[in-house]
Amino acid sequence: MRKKRVLLFSEGFGTGHTGAAYALAEGIRLLSPDVQCRVIELGKFLNPTVAPWILSAYRKTVSSQPKLVGMMYKTQYHKSLNRLTKLALHRIFYTHASQVIEQLKPDLIICTHPIPAAVISRLKQQGLDVPLYTLITDYDAHGSWVNAEANRYLVSTSRVKSILTGRGVSPELVTVTGIPVHPKFWERHSKTQLRKELGLADIPTVLIMGGGWGLMFGKDIMNSLTARMDEIQLIFCMGSNDKLVAKMKANPLLDHPNVKILGYSSEINKLMDASDLLITKPGGMTCTEGQAKGIPMLFYSAIPGQEEKNSQYFVELGLAEVLDSEVVNKWFSMLLHEYAGLELQRKRRTSPERQQPQHCAATVLQLLGKPASQAVAESESWSSPSQVRNEEAVYVTP
Numbered sequence: 281m282r283k284k285r286v287l288l289f290s291e292g293f294g295t296g297h298t299g300a301a302y303a304l305a306e307g308i309r310l311l312s313p314d315v316q317c318r319v320i321e322l323g324k325f326l327n328p329t330v331a332p333w334i335l336s337a338y339r340k341t342v343s344s345q346p347k348l349v350g351m352m353y354k355t356q357y358h359k360s361l362n363r364l365t366k367l368a369l370h371r372i373f374y375t376h377a378s379q380v381i382e383q384l385k386p387d388l389i390i391c392t393h394p395i396p397a398a399v400i401s402r403l404k405q406q407g408l409d410v411p412l413y414t415l416i417t418d419y420d421a422h423g424s425w426v427n428a429e430a431n432r433y434l435v436s437t438s439r440v441k442s443i444l445t446g447r448g449v450s451p452e453l454v455t456v457t458g459i460p461v462h463p464k465f466w467e468r469h470s471k472t473q474l475r476k477e478l479g480l481a482d483i484p485t486v487l488i489m490g491g492g493w494g495l496m497f498g499k500d501i502m503n504s505l506t507a508r509m510d511e512i513q514l515i516f517c518m519g520s521n522d523k524l525v526a527k528m529k530a531n532p533l534l535d536h537p538n539v540k541i542l543g544y545s546s547e548i549n550k551l552m553d554a555s556d557l558l559i560t561k562p563g564g565m566t567c568t569e570g571q572a573k574g575i576p577m578l579f580y581s582a583i584p585g586q587e588e589k590n591s592q593y594f595v596e597l598g599l600a601e602v603l604d605s606e607v608v609n610k611w612f613s614m615l616l617h618e619y620a621g622l623e624l625q626r627k628r629r630t631s632p633e634r635q636q637p638q639h640c641a642a643t644v645l646q647l648l649g650k651p652a653s654q655a656v657a658e659s660e661s662w663s664s665p666s667q668v669r670n671e672e673a674v675y676v677t678p
Contacts, residue, residue, distance in 0.1 A: 284648055287386035288319045289396035296565035297393040300417045303460040304390065307641030310463075312650050318384065322377060322396045360426045361398045378403055386410055388648060390434075392417050394424040401427035413644070416440060417459055418564040420589030423447065432647065434640065436564070437593070455647075457640040459564055464549035465572040468630060474554040478547075481538055484615035485513040487555035487575075489548075489566065490524065497580065504608040505559075506533055512612055513538045515551060520544045549573070556615055556622065559603060562591040571599060574629035576622070578603040578611065599629070 305317035
């Protein structure tokens with residue numbers, strides 16, 4: 281019998297969209313090894329020369345003109361991509377999308393970014409007979425996610441479901457699944473043991489994540505962060521931003537044994553477990569990973585639009601605060617004087633009653649008509665032109 285095939289399309293505008301696709305793909309594989317999944321960043325695959333230039337221009341615009349990005353997000357907030365936009369996207373960037381689908385013959389297509397979702401919607405208008413699921417990877421739903429041809433929406437929270445139904449999407453087509461993240465983020469490890477393994481001091485620890493967008497801290501905040509380095513350990517994790525790593529390592533202010541400056545790390549899950557406080561931009565994936573680990577979060581430099589909505593959601597839940605120097609001072613004081621209470625709160629947030637790590641993948645399997653097996657095994661290789669990446673997935677209850 282032919283195995284079920286799930287094709288996941290994303291785009292590389294930030295890491296969250298594709299990260300969610302890989303996480304969901306591996307979650308499906310873990311629960312039902314006979315379902316084959318592949319992830320493709322569609323624009324990059326079809327246009328390997330043009331796509332990186334577009335992504336670079338987007339990142340520069342976000343960094344240099346965030347207000348413009350916010351204005352565009354808000355003015356188009358209630359609007360789906362129109363027919364002419366879909367046609368232009370298809371002709372300029374996605375003319376061979378149907379050939380990819382024909383070659384891979386999926387039983388289900390899941391899109392984790394609005395652009396491929398719009399492209400597949402247009403193909404469905406032209407006769408493509410494959411179900412389309414749209415996985416929204418933030419805690420808000422911009423109008424560009426909505427397409428009449430989508431067979432189902434997988435969303436982070438009931439609030440996002442309400443936004444979609446308010447735009448005319450039938451409630452039966454929207455399923456609250458949460459955002460899938462790597463299963464490392466729902467496995468807990470001994471903090472003391474991890475700190476020893478990672479070469480860290482066994483003292484209150486703060487993880488500060490920057491990376492591709494850079495660290496956008498003012499002088500007051502940086503002074504607050506470094507004021508108690510003798511008592512509080514700082515881990516700066518800057519991703520693949522090698523220039524920023526070199527600049528920080530050359531900064532005399534950060535030359536201290538309790539300051540660690542890292543580049544890319546595949547062990548963010550361990551760093552979160554080893555830490556007591558996370559300072560980060562409020563990207564959908566990072567927020568969900570932090571929630572899975574139960575770590576309190578401080579948010580900085582939210583991109584106007586979806587990141588502002590993410591920040592608002594987690595602040596309202598009481599899981600995060602917006603960063604400023606006074607907030608830093610307050611939290612550092614609590615780390616030093618109320619540590620036991622903070623640890624107890626964290627354990628409550630990560631209790632099994634509040635975590636359903638396989639829910640998103642299990643929901644997709646149920647909709648596929650496939651029971652979720654508890655066996656974890658390697659699935660067969662499905663030859664395709666996509667990237668191959670072995671990761672695991674998790675769902676955290678909203």
